[in-house]
Amino acid sequence: MSETKIPVAQANKDYAKIKLTGSKPRRRKRIGAELVIGCVMLSLIALLIIAAPLLTPYDPTHQSLREAMLGSSSAHPLGTDQYGRDIWARLLYGGRIDLFVAVMAVFTPLVIGTILGAIAGYFDGAVPTVIMRLADLVSSFPFYVLVIVLVFVLGNGGMSIFIAISAVSWVPYTRISRGETLILRDREFIASCKASGFTDGWVLFRHVIPNIASQGIVYAMSDIVVNLGIIVTLSYFGLGIVPPTPDWGQMMNDGQQFLAAGVYSLTVIPTIVIILISLALSFIGDGLANVLKVRR
Amino acid sequence: MSGSKWLYIGKRLLLLIPTVWGCATLTFFLLKLTPGDPAVQALGPKASKQALEALRESWGLNDPLWQQYLRFLGDLCTGNLGTSYSAKAPVVELIATRLPVTLIIMVLAAVFAVIIALPLSVWVATSGSRVVTEFVRILNAVAQGWPTFFLGAILLQIFAIQLGWFPIGSVSGGVDVAALILPSFAVAVSIAPIIIRSLTQSLQDSVNSEYVNFGRAKGLSGRAVLFNYALRNGSISAVSVLGIQVGFLVGGTLVVENVFAVPGLGQLLMDSVMKRDLPVVQTLTVVFGIIVVLVYLITDLVYGALDPRAAKRG
Amino acid sequence: MATWNDMIETAEAKAEQTGNEGRIVNPFGESSQPQPHQTRLLDVRGLNIEFVTRQHGRKTRFTAVKHADLHVDLGEIVGLVGESGSGKSTISRAVVGLNDNYTGTIEFDGHELGRKRTREQWREIQMVFQDPYASLDPRLTVRKMLREVILYHKVVMVTQADEYCEYLMNLVELPVEMLDALPAEMSGGQRQRVAIARALAVRPWLLIADEPTAALDVSVQAGIINLLMDLNKRLDLSILFISHDLNIVRSICERTYVIYHGDLVEEGPTEQVFSHPANAYTRRLIDAIPKLSSAYVERLAAGTNDVEHDEEQA
């Protein structure tokens, strides 16, 4: 049989044969040390919070006014607050609602904002304009007015805080997602999807959004800490999580009046936890950015 | 500045109209949704029911909502911003004394944030050292997790009480900038982490970019490359992040104003919401809307000045 | 699992039986999809494409393609050459349906293609893009990518999809194992083969290859071009081959169009265009082709290359 092809570099051949063991290739996505550290830190904190009943005999809401403001002892490892409640117990239980609200108030806007941004970036015409104008409007509306007023309308508590934050914080996700979509839209694979005859909705949800989601997800990591900060701030104005549900914002603010008396521990203890979470999320954010970075 | 630039600015300023209308409308209905009677606030808890009713009538609070809304829009269009229910003074007057405070805090905070963020970001981006990266990461986490009221208390304790460098809640006539330094710094600390993150990211990108390599290949010194190539390019994206953060600050400095006893718009806003002082809240949201639009415009102009490609992108 | 060779053998055996000489027969049998009726598969007449660009707020009209008449016959490989920005991609995007903002008519198999195409019409014309690094969804494995388009267009049943994917991999001469690879794990040439496989998956009649080798190494280019020629022959696939590499066009195309600033300035059988260019621009283009003078290549071309065997034995 005579060679009729364009001769090609034969030497390549040895290297070219890809030997893949099994049917699925081992796709070792390199999970960086950052992601591991961050996840371990966060899981530890989460574990403590979930296993709270096992780690403390105290009811975090149980007051014992006669045992208020005790220092650390074997009975109360972190002491008690001004109601005589065990601080360690409050710290453990306090994370439940805070983290739940903070995470949900990131997740929801992340999903909504990403979809809206993708739509705004992918299509031309009136709908994107409306979305972006709305985003402009919300972002020029003072955040705390909206939150505070919503908390008044809906009654204070985790649900209101969640709704209020969500109502505002979809905007950055929309902007991020739109920006990414605008870039992606010019990439040829979107054109190639369209050329395959896929409808716009199909392309949007199966190709655009999965490819742009990573940026928003990475941003969301730092947003969780921001949300914790908002909960703390609302507590400062007495609009946070409703007592007696233990939460960190309330704990910090309970400690606030003691600052003038030179007692810092009440505020410092929950602050340290939030800083640790912030650190963990920062690791996770960077780690995720590396993992989610779509290799070209 | 070319003619087209003015045209652009003009167009952007036109955007103020829908923004103002949107902000005002949103506030109007939100406040109407909230329980609480402004008349009670105005007359105090001891006032009689008849007095309350009479006051509500005279303020038109008993009219149908749409009438109130139309009247409100009419007032807004004619620039009649009304009189504060609680301070019983013209809203404009209340806001005018506080506006400079807030503006100065915003500007100073932006400046401080840059002063904090820039060296740290450059340090991380250029050193390439793990230790530095982690050190700055911890700084960021601490800045993010530290509640503002606590930071404020500590700053006051150290710089106002121990060292006596800055006044607390100055009572001098006019605006005492010295009293605004600590609050601005506290604000800067709270926004610095986000700026550091984005600046580090973009600096790292630009430090590793091909144009920086080419700059070096041409024989430029490290400093020249850092400043003219890496930093200028790297700061472009940070400018918009800073702009958004500063925009967010408008009215978001409530805690700082409370803790540092500086009378800014945030505090007025909080008080007015609490007091159901509709005319003040409405005017404030409009003012905030305008400031935010202007901040974004300035951001975009700075962005455009830094990045010649922006003009092309439109 | 059937190897490529087995597959080809069965295919060829089938081909012999059915007298369908030279065509690879789909192991799943010819589907119910209709075959083209016309020899003139694609007929573009008076295609005019304008872009409106905004610069500093001013609209400027720019005609990217000027009254182009162009046709591709069944089983033909037609070249379209021209310098960067001359409008090659613009034409191809209009033909394939990515740009509906044109005047003129695009007829396919005797029917005019409307602005809104049916799924069937989308299927008939497929395109391979210039940059294999950008034209594949980076998140999807080859299998997912192929399955998506196969199932979307209902080319085969779900249960047969995997087998059909393997068939496609064989068709584009990729190892079946690579079905589970991500684009990032593949070389440019392999990606381009995947892109071709995806285009062929829906059994198009016309393949538009928009500079499919421009981003690839010379050594890799050859493989892709071989593949395209092969497919053309085996599947009776018509190909509109767009390139600015005149060497390649000269090697594989039967007919060639030369485009210059949106004008189709020359059209004719490739050999004639290259040896007797009628247009000055075409001449300039041809003159610019770098000439490689290598005695070795000459010997190779002349078929008198025996050195290689000697060496290999040594």
Place this chain on the structure above:
Amino acid sequence: GSHSTAADTQDLVVARSLETTDMLPATGYSNGDIWAIQQVYQTLTRNKADGSGVEPGLAESWDESADQLSWTFHLRHGVKFHNGTEMTSKDVKFSIDFARTARDDKPWQFLFEAISGVDVIDDYTVRIDLSEPWAPLLSDLSMSAISIMPADFAGMSETAFRSNPIGTGPYKVGEWKKGDYIKFVRNNDYWEKGKPKLNSVTFKYVSDANTRSQMVQSGQAQIDEFPTAVSVSALNKTKNVHVASFPSTSLIWVNLNNRKKPLDDVHVRRALAYAIDKQAIVRAVYYGQAESANSMLSKNLMGYSKDVKDLRYSMEKAKEELAKSNAPKHFSLTIQVQSGDPEKAMLAQILQESWKDLGVDVTLQTLDSTTVYSNRTSGDFDVAMFEMTNDISDPDEWMQYMFSSSANVNSGYANPQVDDLIKKAAADSDRDTRLRYYAQVQQIIADDAPEIPLVYKPGLFAVRDQVKDFSVTTLGEYKLADTTIAQE
């Protein structure tokens, strides 16, 4: 620091928890307004420092007619307004008429409803006619709301006057930055010779309690109004700073909605009252800087009876009472708390926990003060917490306000016997009789528990040692006319 100059210039800075928003006497109602109005304006009668009654103010003396329906006031001579004009009867008539006539934005008007007319007898004599005998009149006239202003606002419009107040007080308004501070400067023509001694007094609005303390600690301010109880010991330890405690009329109490089930059942209310450990509250919330309250009348007001037996903490009794009631075994209550008030929030949490043992499921609802007060007026609440101070030395206002069936404080409690006692007490001019009536009312209220008194709070002030002769009256008036600042 920059604080060593206070003594040289005799400029006093008071860090205040409340803002001054309205200095028109008849309309300013918050303590932030009243205590500022009192620096600039004066009234015909003045409250004695200990709150036990009134003494002459701008009126040097007065006579009551035999039928108790007409009072003649003799004005002090030579009192000048800040604009230099002398105060005369026509100013008094104008001011009283302005305060008492029905206007939709005057919150105090109800106090002066008994006044039927004001007549100018001569430049220094004024007669006030009453529609019925009214014992609290002299006290009422000491209210800041009825301060003496120049007739016709000295030619200004009401709005202009509101921002540029003119009174006869020791200080005049120097600079007023709304929402920030108000600065009073010495009135050199003040009628009390040798007063005031300070050049200026600045009321600086600082809502954050920590910051107020810090201002005094740093010398930025000389007085901090209402340091938190917990910071008292730390402040006392600070060099050059001490905490001064003045008697006050402040009462912290729990308002129950007597109309709502099951609070309409007296046994339930008593059970709730019994379940509150006031002693523990005094310790945990006030660090001993308060006193547990036995009566719903403030301790330092005339009429207070220390013999009133309150429902002392006893869980057994609470449970017994509850057993007597027809309340369900478990029921829920909502406590409304004002946002931004950590003290009440803390009390509410303690109540929540205290009542849990009775099977009461308590929800806290944080609302802005406007809504809390609106709800109190409209009866839209179960339980709410309030602090009350009185503005006049006579208990009538308090009694009317808190317990009468037409009370502004809407607890829904209506007891004809109480109404009758209050009415009789107001009409009676005999002090002892009045006291007896009031003691009776207090015991009835204590037993019926329509409202539950918690603690009496003193007025705490963190003061730099250099401040001399600063005092606050029981009714909250800042005595700044004698105050001086010494070198530190």
Place this chain on the structure above:
Amino acid sequence: MTATDMTTSGKTAPDYEYALEIVDLTIDVDKHGERVPAVKNLTIRVRPGESHGLVGESGSGKSLTLRAVMGLFSKGAHYRSGSIKVCGKEVLGPSAPNYDPVIRGKGVSMVFQEPAVALNPIMKVGWQIVDALREQEHLSRADARARAIELMESVGITNPEDRFDSYPFELSGGMRQRVMIAAAIACKPKVLLCDEPTTALDVTIQQQILDIFRSIADSGTALLYVTHDLAVVSQLCGTLSVIYHGRIVEEGTLRDVFDTPKDSYTRQLLSSTPYLKGVMKAAKTGDDNGGVDNSVDNSDGNADSGRKGA
């Protein structure tokens, strides 16, 4: 083309034989957490005024080599051993373990592959030439500007005065590449490295750019020209090296290598050029062979994993 003013100093007899001398260079890169050599014992010598081609497929280590000469290792690339001398002076090697950047600009300079990303996007192109001149030649602003305009003209930029104030994004690819060349040769480097400078360009433009390089070399500058396009090499270079998987597999003069390639890889490279018209036609008409090798076009990314998987 005004090439006269480009490098006059090159004509005076230098005290070194090779303007660029790379000996036994080995460079490691991080791959999957391991450090593997990507350039192995590479030796290339270029005389002043000579154009040397470095040819190889994608990923063979061409850019790494050039970057080593520039001392511009990116993250993940590490110098291991060997020596690089520019004009007789060792810039990287046993006696100079840390790259000495002093040599950049006047000693050695480089033209990058993608002018779109290698020019500072927010700086006017003129200034990107001027800043090199000012830093290295200590020219005044005005002098540097005048010189930059001359340079721009010399690389075939029409209306250099106008173009001076353009931003890179306002220029076409060809123009950008010219600007980059002008900036790279601004300080008259003795050695100019070119990393596929025409790959992104049209044939017609490519031809013009090649002319510029030719005249630069003529003026005495040593040119190390990296490409995978053999035709370009045959037009420009006198000598060439063929690199394959980080190793030089063949070197010599253009004629030797092109006419009698010894290494099998070189041969396949030559034979894979699609200029074999006759062969092509045969392929179109002849019968097909099922046994085509499956994947002929691999960058070494897969090669490596393939090797490891085996």
